[in-house]
Amino acid sequence: MTAVATSVVDEIVAALSTVTDPELDEPITTLGFVRSIRVDDTKVVVHLRLPTSFCSPNFAYLMASDSVDALRRVGGLGRVVVLLDDHHDSDKINAGLAADAGYVGTFGVEAETSLDELRRIFRHKAHTAAMERCAEALLKDSAMTVDDLHQVTLADLREGPHKEALLRRRVAIGLGVHPDDPVLVDEDGAPLAADAVPLRLRFAKAVRISIEGNSHFCRGLLATRYADVEPDGSSIRVTNARSTS
């Protein structure tokens, strides 16, 4: 009963693909972090895995609990069970998820209030990298120079994946997507003076390199750790044990 794609499975995969690794800014489905999906008449069970036993437990928890939330939003799946495999905090996180204990309930004295600020920091990093990609594309494809960039607005960007990614990340950090909105902004989303652009862009580039480099390294480590990982994340083991599909 493996690898039978049905509509319910498609829905589950689609839901899980909305969950991203906050550090890598990519869906857990394409990163290969979803190990298996088993669905039957009363429940769905999803196993997650990470590149090492020592991946940060706070990010591990975020991805696992986001997965639970995403699957619950699908509706009609019955009980939702998400299990994190082979991690130093697997027992703690899995127990916390099973009990719906929340972040503070899961980690007890190690937790303070919430992971909202952590999430915010990495959303900003993701936005900074997306902004740099758009700016670099403009510099490459047009006669524009760094000195012109402070005047560039969203309307000036060519339609395509880079712009779509930037718009999504602007929304995620509470910025507008009006065509007149400036593309180059500071850490707080405010427009930049012309002379502040070069250093901001230079740092944004370092952010982008860092995220991309981490992503490649994590993919490589996952493939070293687990023999069945495909580069496109298509290695999810799917079992549909429903009596009716």
Add this chain to the structure above:
Amino acid sequence: MYEKNGEKYYVVDAHVHLWDGRESNLKNVHGKQFIDCFYDYHRNLSPEDEVWDYDTYTYYGADRLMKDVFDDGYADHAIFQATLLSDFYKTGFGQTEEAFGLASKHPDKLTYNHAYDPRNGEEGLEQLRRDAERMNLKGVKLYTAEWHGDSRGYKLDEPWSRRYLEECLKLGIKNIHVHKGPTIRPLDRDAFDVADIDKVATDYLDLNFVVEHVGLPRLEDFCWIATQESNVYGGLAVAMPFVHARPKYFAQIIGELLYWLGEDKILFASDYALWTPQWLVEKFVDFQIPADLPEYAPITTAQKKKILGLNAAALYDLDVPQELRLPTDAGDTSVEVAAGARA
């Protein structure tokens, strides 16, 4: 010393270990998870013919280290960086007495950096004083994500940590190597955040802070603080093997470091036995910024000489033979640095 095309390079491997990750030394499952994680790093980033078998990897001993690092690995000097992990291993992960003993036997070749944990309070301070005297410490290696009872990490700017740094100043321990790890309390924070290094680097200007693994996975945050502090250095352990596995990414890392830190603040390291220095040195000397990254200037032979050994030699007062020196001393902070560092 490594020689290629008539150029001679003084080599300091600024981060080596003598560890015991054998089953007999495991305290719990986390010890096994830790050495397995190292082994995956090793397998993932090494050239195929440099991959060790698992058993050798868990314990290789002093003779193998001397051969790999000095006989085959070109190093003139190497620096042990302690990794205690007492909560995971019965006698610790890094073997303190074996490494210190080896360094005592070969003082011209090896420096031993010990570790402390500020969560040990007053008693740990006493221990640090005794260790500094017995081991003649010039440096320490701190792993801020080390588990310790209920705690799974600390920050360098916490009050007790500051007391230990002040003690280091008194004891003549001037090189503080810092490795950030994945856990910190509270878990609300990013454990890899380097802001605490920024604070203590500003407050203790007579200490040198060597950020291991050049802040990876937060290269950008590390570059940002390092460019503003005169006493923050980047150790290339774990970044080095990308020279083989992902040369373009390696070029970006080196390009960013040269831009933000400058050529005098970057230290070569193999992280032995995570990787072996021989192929890292050879590939680094052959390495050049690829043509599809025109934003970075080509890396010069003089820069390679500084990174491979002269910078670390300056931090550790190593006596570099005259013929291996540069006309301008490495580690000279008056040397022109990149635009980012002046911003």
